[in-house]
Amino acid sequence: MTHNAIQRLLLKRFALAAGTYALALLLVWLAFFTGHYNDSLAGMVIGSVLTVFSQAVLFAVFYSGTNLRCSDPSLTEVQILLGLSWQSWLIAHLDEARGAFLVFYLLILLFGLFHLSRIAFVRCALLVFFSFSAITLWELYHFELHDPTQSLLQVCVLFVVLGWLVLYARYVQVSRQRMRQRRFALQAHQDTLRGMMRQLEGLVATDELTGLFNRRHFLRLASRELNAMEVGVVHGLALIDLDHFKRINDVHGHAAGDQVLQAFAGVATACLRDGDILARYGGEEFVVLLPDCDAERLTACCERLRIAFMDVELVGLEIAHLSLSAGMTLLELGHDLDHALHRADQALYRAKRDGRNRCAAAWENVDA
Numbered sequence: 297m298t299h300n301a302i303q304r305l306l307l308k309r310f311a312l313a314a315g316t317y318a319l320a321l322l323l324v325w326l327a328f329f330t331g332h333y334n335d336s337l338a339g340m341v342i343g344s345v346l347t348v349f350s351q352a353v354l355f356a357v358f359y360s361g362t363n364l365r366c367s368d369p370s371l372t373e374v375q376i377l378l379g380l381s382w383q384s385w386l387i388a389h390l391d392e393a394r395g396a397f398l399v400f401y402l403l404i405l406l407f408g409l410f411h412l413s414r415i416a417f418v419r420c421a422l423l424v425f426f427s428f429s430a431i432t433l434w435e436l437y438h439f440e441l442h443d444p445t446q447s448l449l450q451v452c453v454l455f456v457v458l459g460w461l462v463l464y465a466r467y468v469q470v471s472r473q474r475m476r477q478r479r480f481a482l483q484a485h486q487d488t489l490r491g492m493m494r495q496l497e498g499l500v501a502t503d504e505l506t507g508l509f510n511r512r513h514f515l516r517l518a519s520r521e522l523n524a525m526e527v528g529v530v531h532g533l534a535l536i537d538l539d540h541f542k543r544i545n546d547v548h549g550h551a552a553g554d555q556v557l558q559a560f561a562g563v564a565t566a567c568l569r570d571g572d573i574l575a576r577y578g579g580e581e582f583v584v585l586l587p588d589c590d591a592e593r594l595t596a597c598c599e600r601l602r603i604a605f606m607d608v609e610l611v612g613l614e615i616a617h618l619s620l621s622a623g624m625t626l627l628e629l630g631h632d633l634d635h636a637l638h639r640a641d642q643a644l645y646r647a648k649r650d651g652r653n654r655c656a657a658a659w660e661n662v663d664a
């Protein structure tokens with residue numbers, strides 16, 4: 297979750313708590329007008345103003361982001377302790393109607409059920425129990441209790457309900473912990489799967505011997521380039537075939553042939569720019585797509601490659617007269633990839649027919 301999303305969530309939670317305060321204040325005023333709240337009108341007004349003020353301060357803390365500097369940015373314990381203090385203040389001023397208002401203690405504690413640590417929750421529950429018991433004892437001591445047995449019953453009920461809440465909070469915490477662990481495990485599995493998918497995609501797209509893209513992946517990439525082509529942009533396409541490769545295999549062995557293919561891949565990669573697409577088209581044939589290119593640049597690139605391959609150094613191998621032939625063409629917007637490959641193949645055929653070790657072009661149908 298992003299930083300802003302967390303802050304928005306905390307503000308929403310604060311709004312919920314503030315709404316509960318508003319409702320509670322309404323009920324307190326109702327208790328006051330029905331004669332169950334023992335305080336003067338001035339005391340009521342001051343108490344209400346202070347309650348609203350305490351919420352305004354909390355709002356300012358959340359709104360300014362000051363809460364983010366605290367170890368618990370949700371300020372759950374602070375808010376609960378504040379709520380419990382106001383509630384105890386309210387209880388202390390109520391007559392026998394306080395029994396009905398006891399439920400607010402539980403409402404306040406419910407806010408901490410999911411967010412307070414176990415120790416903090418027990419601390420809050422103890423505060424509730426001791427403050428209510430203290431109020432009851434104080435009134436008992438001053439003979440202000442109208443019905444001491446009813447008050448004793450209230451203390452006992454509160455004790456039992458608080459005990460149950462503490463146990464339930466523990467259960468909730470353990471369940472959340474377990475769910476968090478499961479989520480982490482699931483995330484780890486997803487990461488592993490994503491990594492395996494990436495490896496698999498790499499394997500499916502790569503030629504094992506040379507490490508270049510394979511034909512299928514080249515066709516996919518070239519089609520994508522063609523679809524994304526803009527008006528006036530031209531791409532260069534070349535089919536490259538190593539000359540007399542069968543002879544290399546026959547004379548030096550298949551492993552030597554493999555080494556030559558790998559050497560070509562290395563030389564060609566070094567000759568190309570980032571963004572050029574080189575792939576093994578099959579056997580000893582390679583294909584290269586040069587995006588945003590013209591006839592001159594394509595020819596220069598293929599010639600550079602041809603000359604570099606002639607000088608390639610093979611470790612532990614002495615092969616005389618290494619050479620390649622290339623068939624070149626250009627691709628424009630609206631051109632068909634298959635047709636372009638066919639044109640390049642015809643040009644390659646001409647290069648072979650005319651004596652190999654050369655680059656031939658098929659610019660037909662292209663305005664370049």
Ligand SMILES: Nc1nc2c(ncn2[C@@H]2O[C@H](COP(=O)(O)OP(=O)(O)OP(=O)(O)O)[C@@H](O)[C@H]2O)c(=O)[nH]1
Nearest residue numbers: 537538539540541542543545550551553554579580
């Ligand atoms: N070592 C090795 N040889 C391969 C591989 N794939 C294809 N070949 C061989 O490449 C040779 C291609 O021979 P040809 O198609 O006759 O072509 P060439 O001998 O290069 O003759 P020209 O293309 O006309 O110059 C065949 O002998 C294939 O067995 C490979 O992965 N490794």
